[in-house]
Amino acid sequence: MAISGECFCGQVSYEISGRLRDARSCHCSRCRKAFSSQASAYALVESDEFQWVRGAQQLTSYVSNAGFGFQFCRNCGSTLCGTFNGEVHGVTLGCINGDPEIEIGYHIYVDSKAVWEVIPAGVTTFGGPLVEASD
Ligand SMILES: [Zn+2]
Numbered sequence: 001m002a003i004s005g006e007c008f009c010g011q012v013s014y015e016i017s018g019r020l021r022d023a024r025s026c027h028c029s030r031c032r033k034a035f036s037s038q039a040s041a042y043a044l045v046e047s048d049e050f051q052w053v054r055g056a057q058q059l060t061s062y063v064s065n066a067g068f069g070f071q072f073c074r075n076c077g078s079t080l081c082g083t084f085n086g087e088v089h090g091v092t093l094g095c096i097n098g099d100p101e102i103e104i105g106y107h108i109y110v111d112s113k114a115v116w117e118v119i120p121a122g123v124t125t126f127g128g129p130l131v132e133a134s135d
């Protein structure tokens with residue numbers, strides 16, 4: 001079954017015919033702002049396996065440095081996908097409907113996490129004091 005996702009207001013939706021890859025959560029200050037959250041929740045997709053089903057005309061984009069950007073619903077503000085050089089590069093996990101058959105595999109830049117965030121025990125982390133060399 002295809003993976004599907006949509007924005008908060010439902011005007012924009014997409015479908016993915018393949019599988020998601022490399023789901024991760026980044027806790028750096030840039031991702032916190034880009035995702036309006038404690039961290040990103042993002043997975044990669046093949047651009048030719050991704051298609052907008054509804055509301056593509058409602059999308060607006062922001063491109064930051066080095067060709068990376070995001071696309072949002074201009075009506076409700078949900079961030080639906082990440083782009084690289086104008087092509088869909090990955091999707092935000094928060095907009096996915098149901099089970100995308102992937103879990104966040106690792107957390108990065110946890111040393112840059114917000115002071116108010118508590119990282120759950122047992123998750124795989126890189127880039128911070130939570131990665132302790134206990135033998
Ligand atoms: Zn929307």
Ligand SMILES: [Zn+2]
Pocket residue numbers: 026027028029030031032040109
């Ligand atoms: Zn980040």
